[in-house]
Amino acid sequence: MAELNAKSIVRELYPRALKATVWGSVTFLVVYYLPMMLYPTDMLPLDYATPLFQFAIIAVFFAVAGQLFSGTIIGCGFGVAKAIVIIAYFFAVSDGGVFSVTLPISELTVNLAVDISVLLLMIVSVNLINIAKNLLAAIDLLTEQSTNIDFTLN
Amino acid sequence: MKIVIRMLSVAAIILWIVILFFSVTAVYSVMNLGINVGEVQMLPSSDGIAFSLPFSIINNGYYELADLNLTTCVTDPDGTVLDLTETFVPSIPRGSNVNATHTISVDLDSILAMNHVSLLLNDSSFNVEIFAGLNFARAVPVQLSTNSTIPWGAPFAHFSIGTISVSPHNSTHDKATIPVRFENHAVIDIIGTLKVEVYSESNRRIASGTASINVPSQQRYADSLLVYARQQDASKLTSSGKMHLIFETPVFVVEWWEQYG
Numbered sequence: 001m002a003e004l005n006a007k008s009i010v011r012e013l014y015p016r017a018l019k020a021t022v023w024g025s026v027t028f029l030v031v032y033y034l035p036m037m038l039y040p041t042d043m044l045p046l047d048y049a050t051p052l053f054q055f056a057i058i059a060v061f062f063a064v065a066g067q068l069f070s071g072t073i074i075g076c077g078f079g080v081a082k083a084i085v086i087i088a089y090f091f092a093v094s095d096g097g098v099f100s101v102t103l104p105i106s107e108l109t110v111n112l113a114v115d116i117s118v119l120l121l122m123i124v125s126v127n128l129i130n131i132a133k134n135l136l137a138a139i140d141l142l143t144e145q146s147t148n149i150d151f152t153l154n
Numbered sequence: 155m156k157i158v159i160r161m162l163s164v165a166a167i168i169l170w171i172v173i174l175f176f177s178v179t180a181v182y183s184v185m186n187l188g189i190n191v192g193e194v195q196m197l198p199s200s201d202g203i204a205f206s207l208p209f210s211i212i213n214n215g216y217y218e219l220a221d222l223n224l225t226t227c228v229t230d231p232d233g234t235v236l237d238l239t240e241t242f243v244p245s246i247p248r249g250s251n252v253n254a255t256h257t258i259s260v261d262l263d264s265i266l267a268m269n270h271v272s273l274l275l276n277d278s279s280f281n282v283e284i285f286a287g288l289n290f291a292r293a294v295p296v297q298l299s300t301n302s303t304i305p306w307g308a309p310f311a312h313f314s315i316g317t318i319s320v321s322p323h324n325s326t327h328d329k330a331t332i333p334v335r336f337e338n339h340a341v342i343d344i345i346g347t348l349k350v351e352v353y354s355e356s357n358r359r360i361a362s363g364t365a366s367i368n369v370p371s372q373q374r375y376a377d378s379l380l381v382y383a384r385q386q387d388a389s390k391l392t393s394s395g396k397m398h399l400i401f402e403t404p405v406f407v408v409e410w411w412e413q414y415g
Contacts, residue, residue: 105300110300111300112297115295126169132162133163136158140159143155
């Protein structure tokens with residue numbers, strides 16, 4: 001019985017781990033490697049590599065966790081957590097929607113403020129949709145489990 | 155339920171694509187903006203000095219730049235506002251370019267009306283605060299601010315009065331020669347009448363005289379002014395006292411006091 005359980009766990013876990021690895025790698029490539037290739041750090045006078053790397057770590061972590069626990073309540077929980085973390089991250093990085101930076105340009109010190117409230121609003125909206133989707137998915141899973149009738153029982 | 159979940163997923167994907175598309179094209183557009191700022195030119199104007207800053211913006215991006223606003227605030231070293239100028243460009247559509255000039259007019263009459271004698275006699279610098287704002291794609295407002303300084307050349311820099319020499323003029327009056335020298339560091343020529351009134355230590359006017367002067371920009375003036383005093387007052391001229399100097403042009407009148415002796 002124990003051997004059967006171990007076999008089924010390996011059979012279940014192995015494809016999930018493989019899928020999670022692939023998704024994690026693809027996410028890292030899309031979120032960090034591709035933007036860095038398109039916009040190298042010397043292109044703009046801003047240190048955007050650090051926040052981008054932090055975002056890539058968050059994205060990779062939740063991509064891996066989401067794939068490992070896909071189709072489960074825990075997976076839905078990770079989906080909600082991902083949306084909340086992304087909202088919080090963008091709020092923190094953009095300082096509440098107004099991104100300020102001081103740039104030394106020749107002899108002058110230039111203060112630049114970019115109001116990205118609209119972009120932040122769009123990011124919040126898409127993550128709220130993701131929260132709703134994950135909550136509905138969790139409810140759907142629980143409903144399926146509670147309405148399943150096991151005819152093998154006596 | 156499954157359909158709703160699927161539709162929410164589709165909506166989220168579409169929104170992510172929109173966000174990514176906008177972000178990538180916005181960064182690309184910003185990198186393709188050509189902003190050229192010319193040299194600041196200091197030119198004489200009818201009522202003072204005009205600082206002219208030509209600039210051009212070439213919008214090779216994907217989005218319109220709207221409500222471009224360039225504001226400069228010129229203050230003297232004490233913080234008094236001398237000029238507040240705004241240049242506004244309502245729209246720079248994509249694929250077009252705009253050439254504009256931001257002109258800061260410093261009205262000499264208003265500076266002198268503020269009794270800034272030190273600005274007449276000493277070189278200084280004005281602080282210039284620059285604010286620039288625009289609305290990128292009518293969605294992302296961008297603000298830029300910096301400050302700089304503009305050198306101010308004093309029109310009567312290093313003003314000095316030499317030793318006064320007195321000689322008899324007629325039976326009642328003596329003639330005094332007052333050596334005056336200064337350097338015109340201003341960008342404008344100094345053309346006008348310099349009136350000198352000499353006062354004794356007891357604040358009594360003892361002599362006066364007028365001279366026409368014409369000192370081109372960046373040139374030195376060294377000449378003598380002639381004043382006439384009654385013979386009984388002539389001795390007071392060579393000791394110490396005060397001089398009231400009044401410089402008159404068709405545009406402005408400026409006066410200040412100098413100690414001599």
